Amino acid sequence: METRPVRPGLAAEIAALTGQHLMLVLIALAAASAIALPAGIYIARHPRYRAAALAFTNIVQTVPSLALFGFLIPLPLIGGIGQRTAIIVLVMYALLPILRNTMTGILQVDAAVRESALAMGMTGRQLLREVELPLAAPTILAGLRIAAVTTIGTATIAAAIGAGGLGVFIFRGIATVDSALLLAGAAPAALLAITADGVLEWFERKLSR
Amino acid sequence: MVSFRDVSYDAGGGAVLRNFTLDVKTGETVALLGASGAGKTTALKMVNALVMPSSGGVLVEGRNTREWDPIRLRRRTGYVIQETGLFPHYTVAGNIGLVPRLEGWPADRIRARVDEMLELVSLPPGEFRHRLPRQLSGGQRQRVGVARALAADPPLLLLDEPFGALDPLTRAALQREFVTLTRRLGKTALFVTHDLREALRVASRIALLIDGRLEVLASPGEFVDSPNEGARALVESLEWRLAP
Numbered sequence: 001m002e003t004r005p006v007r008p009g010l011a012a013e014i015a016a017l018t019g020q021h022l023m024l025v026l027i028a029l030a031a032a033s034a035i036a037l038p039a040g041i042y043i044a045r046h047p048r049y050r051a052a053a054l055a056f057t058n059i060v061q062t063v064p065s066l067a068l069f070g071f072l073i074p075l076p077l078i079g080g081i082g083q084r085t086a087i088i089v090l091v092m093y094a095l096l097p098i099l100r101n102t103m104t105g106i107l108q109v110d111a112a113v114r115e116s117a118l119a120m121g122m123t124g125r126q127l128l129r130e131v132e133l134p135l136a137a138p139t140i141l142a143g144l145r146i147a148a149v150t151t152i153g154t155a156t157i158a159a160a161i162g163a164g165g166l167g168v169f170i171f172r173g174i175a176t177v178d179s180a181l182l183l184a185g186a187a188p189a190a191l192l193a194i195t196a197d198g199v200l201e202w203f204e205r206k207l208s209r
Numbered sequence: 210m211v212s213f214r215d216v217s218y219d220a221g222g223g224a225v226l227r228n229f230t231l232d233v234k235t236g237e238t239v240a241l242l243g244a245s246g247a248g249k250t251t252a253l254k255m256v257n258a259l260v261m262p263s264s265g266g267v268l269v270e271g272r273n274t275r276e277w278d279p280i281r282l283r284r285r286t287g288y289v290i291q292e293t294g295l296f297p298h299y300t301v302a303g304n305i306g307l308v309p310r311l312e313g314w315p316a317d318r319i320r321a322r323v324d325e326m327l328e329l330v331s332l333p334p335g336e337f338r339h340r341l342p343r344q345l346s347g348g349q350r351q352r353v354g355v356a357r358a359l360a361a362d363p364p365l366l367l368l369d370e371p372f373g374a375l376d377p378l379t380r381a382a383l384q385r386e387f388v389t390l391t392r393r394l395g396k397t398a399l400f401v402t403h404d405l406r407e408a409l410r411v412a413s414r415i416a417l418l419i420d421g422r423l424e425v426l427a428s429p430g431e432f433v434d435s436p437n438e439g440a441r442a443l444v445e446s447l448e449w450r451l452a453p
Contacts, residue, residue: 116294119257119367120308120357121284134298 010184014169018188021165024083024155025192028090029148036095037140040102041128050103057096065093065154069161086155086163093154094147101143105136138208145200152193156185210235210365210397211256216265218251218421225251226421228265235364238391238398240412242405242443248421249401253367256399257286269365284308287358287366287396291373293350295342301327301353302338308361326356329390348379355387359394366391366398372407384410405443409433417443 036057043050060068068089072079078088109132117131133140159167169185172178211233218226226248233239241249254260255267258279267274269282295304305326306319314322324334330352342350351372358366371387372380388411391398402408408415409429417425417432417440425437433444 110292110294110297112290112292112294113296115259116288116290117296119259119283119286119288119290119294121280121282121311123280126311131296 007180014184014188017164017166017168017185018192021152021155021167021189022192024086024090024158024163024165025148025151028087028094028151028155029144031087032091032094032098032147032151033144035091036098037102040099040140041106041132043099044103044106044132053099054096054103057092057099060092061096065089065157066160068092069157073161081162083158083163085161086158086165090151090155090158094151097143097146097150098140099143101139101146102136105139105143106132108139109135138204141200141204141207145197145204148196148200149193152189152196156189210270211399212268213252213255214266214268216252216255216262216267218248218255218260219263224421226262229418229421229423230265231416231423231426233397233399235397236395237413238388238400238411240408240415241399241401241418242403242408242415243418244403247418249403249418250369252418253369253399253401256365256367257283257288284312284361285363285365287361287363289351289354289358289366289368289371291370293342293354295350295353295357297342299342300338301332301340301342301345304342304353305357305360307357312361322360326360329359330356331386332356347375348383351375351383355383355390359390359396364397366396368398369401370403371400373402373404380407381410387411405447 039053043053063071069086072085072089073081079085113131113135114127117127122130155163155165156167156170158165159171166185166189169181173180173182173185211231213229213231216226216229217224225246229248229252231239241252243249251260255262255274256269258274258277261275269277269286274282296307299307302320302323305323309319309322323338327334327337332349332352337345337349337353342353345353354371358368372383375383384407390396400408400411402411409432412429414426414428415432416423417437419439425432425435425440427435427440432440435441435444
């Protein structure tokens with residue numbers, strides 16, 4: 001039997017997989033924001049598309065993440081095994097909180113404030129940039145925070161389709177019934193989530209001061 | 210300055226404004242008086258093209274609002290509403306300097322103008338310049354709202370129940386200041402109110418709207434003696450309240 005305490009190279013592997021994990025999460029969050037921010041602004045202004053957009057992102061959220069990874073494997077172009085598929089799944093999960101909070105944040109802007117902005121002769125773009133987005137910022141950031149925390153968690157499952165990240169330790173730990181390995185994956189992932197949560201919360205508070 | 214020509218407006222749920230015709234002359238303050246739902250706010254919003262008439266036309270400085278570039282028109286029309294619509298994330302100076310900034314004035318000219326406007330509405334600039342709207346009392350907020358509307362020196366002011374949410378004493382003080390200010394600056398103003406007393410205090414002419422129709426157009430002196438039923442009812446309600 002292998003002895004427990006000393007595992008040469010484990011620290012280096014933790015660092016490497018944490019880095020990989022962080023990459024997956026950051027790319028996914030950036031892509032999700034690039035889609036959901038403009039989409040959220042759009043559905044705030046066009047109520048007609050609101051229900052459909054929210055329903056779609058909602059449905060995605062209800063599909064168990066492991067199954068969603070599985071569904072994508074056989075698909076051409078967006079599917080297959082590896083990081084690309086994993087990122088697509090993570091993006092789909094991150095869409096809802098960002099989309100919903102962007103929309104809500106903009107709709108929450110006081111009607112009197114919006115009306116006087118228009119009456120002062122602001123263009124639609126100025127209204128968005130100078131009034132709606134700054135006032136919605138704390139709410140949008142709260143959505144981003146939820147997306148970040150859940151993406152960090154969900155990304156551990158990405159290892160199931162060969163995308164790497166801290167999930168590698170977790171799956172390996174499950175397969176070998178080795179709780180030390182499980183911890184080597186779970187603890188850094190939890191730490192990442194707590195850090196992301198704290199940092200974004202700080203920004204959120206700063207913005208809504 | 211402003212002409213409503215046979216203006217009607219129908220938002221789908223019945224007419225809000227019916228065949229409304231009114232000429233506002235340069236330098237006068239016309240009160241649009243009426244109960245809620247009478248169409249006064251709709252009429253007001255037609256002047257700066259926030260609402261377009263269903264039929265008829267509104268002329269500002271002789272030009273139909275449909276032909277005006279709405280952005281240009283709005284930047285030369287001051288606008289004050291009840292909840293002031295001050296931007297909560299801007300300081301007092303940021304709010305007052307908004308239209309000058311949109312118009313691309315240089316920073317030092319905006320700063321000077323902001324201070325001038327604060328003086329004008331009796332708020333010491335040193336004390337108030339850097340405050341946020343939530344750090345002001347209701348009366349101070351309305352003063353800032355008026356200062357913001359005046360900042361780019363528009364010839365025309367639109368006011369929608371601007372002092373409606375204030376206590377009676379602050380309200381009376383602001384009404385007095387408003388009259389002095391518009392006279393001194395030679396501004397033309399349209400003033401929406403449901404309060405006859407306010408209309409009598411601020412207006413050179415009162416336009417009474419009932420169910421989207423112009424019922425009475427008269428000077429304050431004539432209005433109190435008007436034989437019109439709606440006008441009589443308003444005047445009597447006032448007398449009843451003032452009775453010992």
